[in-house]
Amino acid sequence: MKTRYDVVIVGGAIYGASVAFHLAKDPDFDGSVLVVERDPTYAFASTSHTNSCIRQQFSEALNVQISQYGAAYVQDFRARSGMEDAPPLRLHSFGYMYLADTPAFAAALKANQQVQAALGAGTRHMTPDQIAAAYPFYNLDGILAGNHNTVNEGYFDGGSLFDWWKRGAKRAGVTFVTDEVTSMTRNGDRVTAIQLKSGAEVSCDWVVNASGPRAARTAAMAGITLPVEPRKRYTFVFQAAEPLDRDLPLTVDPSGVHVRTDGAYYMAGGYPDHDPAVEPDDFAFDNGLWEDKIWPAIATRIPAFERVKVINQWVGHYAYNTLDQNAVVGPHPQVANFIFVNGFSGHGLQQSPALGRGMAEWITHGAYRTLDLSPLGYARIAANRPIVEKAII
Structure with missing residues (x-):
């Protein structure tokens, strides 16, 4: 592990792996990525307890589009991932x-x-x-x-998707370390470094909060309140x-x-x-x-x-x-280099292809280039303006 990385991702389960993989595979991204995961067995990660389902049955158009991309990605996983040795993933569409x-x-x-x-x-x-x-x-x-x-609605092998994103990210040079982020250094509108339980300090340009149910604790390290x-x-x-x-x-x-x-x-x-x-x-x-x-x-x-x-x-x-059971993604309005991929409230796995791609686009290009995810941004949290999704399970 080095003392500086362009991007530090806090949490190495499905979202840490997705963001890391999509960054590493973006031809316009030439930075370094560190993924910090406290438990490399993932025994208690939400990813390990998922039911691995995907649906298009949402009331919000953006959620429908996110899962439509996810279904297409799963069904064409080998070509879309660029990993020729990856297994084909089948979507069992019982709906x-x-x-x-x-x-x-x-x-x-x-x-x-x-x-x-x-x-x-x-x-x-x-x-x-x-x-x-x-x-x-x-x-x-x-x-x-x-x-x-x-x-394009039913069950798929989310465990294999996760495993191959991790493999692909590591092959592309992403560093995964077993450790725990304990604090962050914030300088005005930026997080400039993280501190680890091992005693190490890592400086960075970007921090991605991919810490699942611990997301509010991670955000608090940067002085941010997150209702997750x-x-x-x-x-x-x-x-x-x-x-x-x-x-x-x-x-x-x-x-x-x-x-x-x-x-x-x-x-x-x-x-x-x-x-x-x-x-x-x-x-x-x-x-x-x-x-x-x-x-x-x-x-x-x-x-x-x-x-x-x-x-x-x-x-x-x-x-x-707790605001609206929808994802919180993208940059914080004031702490601009702090990126959320949090609060999925049960539909995170199915949204991970589109949102991993979206976060890689934002970090690399400063904008969403394929699907505009800005409605799911933190601004609605700050304004207490929920997205009313009527199809939450």
């Missing part, structure tokens, strides 16, 4: 199925579908009869409408005594519980009704959640799931943006 149980919710789904369709997404707004014809295993009592898209906190999200993988006769879309039940096909098994997720912020190292499991909330919801919606056996379970963290 998301949003179910509405109130007139207001059904109207919101219809409006969302129109936004998505205008951008070329294949989302269908469906009546209960149409849903039942396509997926007869649902219990649709009380359901008024649904939205479903089987084009860790919140627990639970995943259960189960086997069904009566497997369904076709793939199960990622079904978002009105209860907030979601469930989907996971190979020969099924994967369900959710969170307790009481959903407080937690410490970044708090992974204590709520052992009553499955019996009290998750299983009753999925067994009610899909009666075939009355007899199931949980074979794996874990808890991870959302980097939860």
Whole structure:
């Protein structure tokens, strides 16, 4: 490790790897990059606990476009990454199925579908009869409408995407170090250096906050307030005594519980009704959640799931943006060399191709050159002006 780098990235999980890779692969970037990661096993990183899904079903056009690029990138990963030895990545497009149980919710789904369709997404707004014809295993009592898209929407291997971005970045000369940023030196409108737990100090031109649920702590080192906190999200993988006769879309039940096909098994997720912020190292499991909330919801919606056996379970963290559950990206308005890639609130993995590319563009060129990400900038945080995204899970 050197004592100076052009870019220091705090956090080496999916966003640290994406920004590092996209910088290293940009032909106009000729600087040096350091990625500081406190745990190189990534055992407790949100990236390691992701459900690896991607959807175009958002209400905000920019979020739709971000995920459309992500789907295209995944499906053409080898060519787009420029790594000829990288594996092909498959997108299993069983889609998301949003179910509405109130007139207001059904109207919101219809409006969302129109936004998505205008951008070329294949989302269908469906009546209960149409849903039942396509997926007869649902219990649709009380359901008024649904939205479903089987084009470029579903599951992909996010672990391989992450692994190959790390490999590609290292091949291109990016330095990864196991250490922890403990403080920063700020001189007026710039961060000029970081200090590490090992005692080292590294000067820099840019700092990228890619520290996931710890993002607010990283921002505070630069004197910046960021409304992002860790919140627990639970995943259960189960086997069904009566497997369904076709793939199960990622079904978002009105209860907030979601469930989907996971190979020969099924994967369900959710969170307790009481959903407080937690410490970044708090992974204590709520052992009553499955019996009290998750299983009753999925067994009610899909009666075939009355007899199931949980074979794996874990808890991870959302980097939860308390303002509007949308990403905070790009430079700080006053501390211009401090870059955010934070607060994704559960849709970070699917947005990582577009946002890694965007941050590399900003650092290299001082502007977004492909997709204008400025609506997701910090200015809305400072102004307390949320982006109202109606399709948060």
